[in-house]
Amino acid sequence: MAAMKTLLPAGLVVLGLAAAVFTSASLLEASAAPAESRIEQSGMELRPAADFANIANTRARSIALFQEAGRVITSPRCLNCHPATERPLQGDDMHPHEPPVKRGAGGMGMPGMRCLTCHGAANFDPGRVPGNPRWLLAPPEMAWAGKSLKQICVQIKDPHLNGGKSMQDLIEHMAHDQLVGWGWNPGAGRTPAPGTQEEFGNLIQAWADAGAQCPTK
Numbered sequence: 001m002a003a004m005k006t007l008l009p010a011g012l013v014v015l016g017l018a019a020a021v022f023t024s025a026s027l028l029e030a031s032a033a034p035a036e037s038r039i040e041q042s043g044m045e046l047r048p049a050a051d052f053a054n055i056a057n058t059r060a061r062s063i064a065l066f067q068e069a070g071r072v073i074t075s076p077r078c079l080n081c082h083p084a085t086e087r088p089l090q091g092d093d094m095h096p097h098e099p100p101v102k103r104g105a106g107g108m109g110m111p112g113m114r115c116l117t118c119h120g121a122a123n124f125d126p127g128r129v130p131g132n133p134r135w136l137l138a139p140p141e142m143a144w145a146g147k148s149l150k151q152i153c154v155q156i157k158d159p160h161l162n163g164g165k166s167m168q169d170l171i172e173h174m175a176h177d178q179l180v181g182w183g184w185n186p187g188a189g190r191t192p193a194p195g196t197q198e199e200f201g202n203l204i205q206a207w208a209d210a211g212a213q214c215p216t217k
């Protein structure tokens with residue numbers, strides 16, 4: 001019983017029922033295409049940072065590195081939680097979150113519809129519910145969805161918009177933050193972000209080392 005409780009906090013039990021209703025259609029879809037084969041099909045590898053060393057022009061090298069890292073940044077795994085509106089997005093097709101939920105105070109949802117009511121500390125695959133101990137929405141000034149890579153690049157470098165992060169903080173966050181890391185372990189029915197978090201962190205580090213230049217569009 002104690003073990004059950006750890007695995008299934010009250011919110012998740014309620015959610016189990018809710019999720020069954022919300023996701024029955026997507027469950028069918030997911031069982032037809034197991035997560036593993038999706039990963040193989042997508043062939044989503046990241047080029048290692050060392051691949052870019054032969055670009056002699058430092059600015060061009062920096063931009064190329066950010067463009068490769070941008071394949072992670074603009075993946076549904078990141079954009080769904082950095083949406084343009086008050087409502088998160090869901091799934092590889094980035095549809096609006098069902099049920100409709102709003103950011104609320106501190107990105108944690110509205111009273112009665114808190115993110116943690118449904119999202120547990122870990123992915124809950126039977127209900128297809130993604131989870132993390134800190135599951136909350138990125139603040140409006142960190143919205144990425146619908147923006148160009150240039151706009152996102154300029155924005156994440158700006159301490160007024162990125163939560164007061166220095167370049168070192170930003171690299172650390174990309175390379176080691178465990179909510180960012182969820183992107184490579186997103187649970188059943190979702191395509192992981194390309195490559196690995198370590199490779200992504202290395203690209204961001206190399207981008208910064210080459211002057212943290214932003215793409216021109």
Ligand code: HEC
Pocket residue numbers: 072073077078079081082107134135136137138139141142155156161162163170173174179180181182183184193
């Ligand atoms: C569950 C929601 C969620 C997911 C998924 C998520 N983020 Fe975030 N992100 C946040 C929140 C919340 C913040 C605000 C800072 C904090 O509280 O950690 C944030 C902030 C950031 C920042 C700080 C700078 C800025 O301007 O945005 C970066 C960089 C970032 N996230 C990268 C990523 C990347 C890369 C991914 C995908 C691999 C990702 N995030 C996925 C919620 C999320």
Ligand code: HEC
Pocket residue numbers: 015018019022023026076077078080081088089090091092097098099101102103104107108109110113114115116117118119127128129130135136137186190
């Ligand atoms: C009533 C339950 C419920 C509440 C409350 C809820 N969610 Fe969800 N959320 C779900 C379910 C279920 C899914 C999975 C849907 C699917 O993929 O079939 C989901 C998926 C997501 C995803 C998609 C992840 C991806 O990349 O596909 C994000 C992002 C998300 N929720 C963010 C939030 C945030 C942020 C909050 C609070 C503001 C929140 N959710 C509140 C039930 C909920």
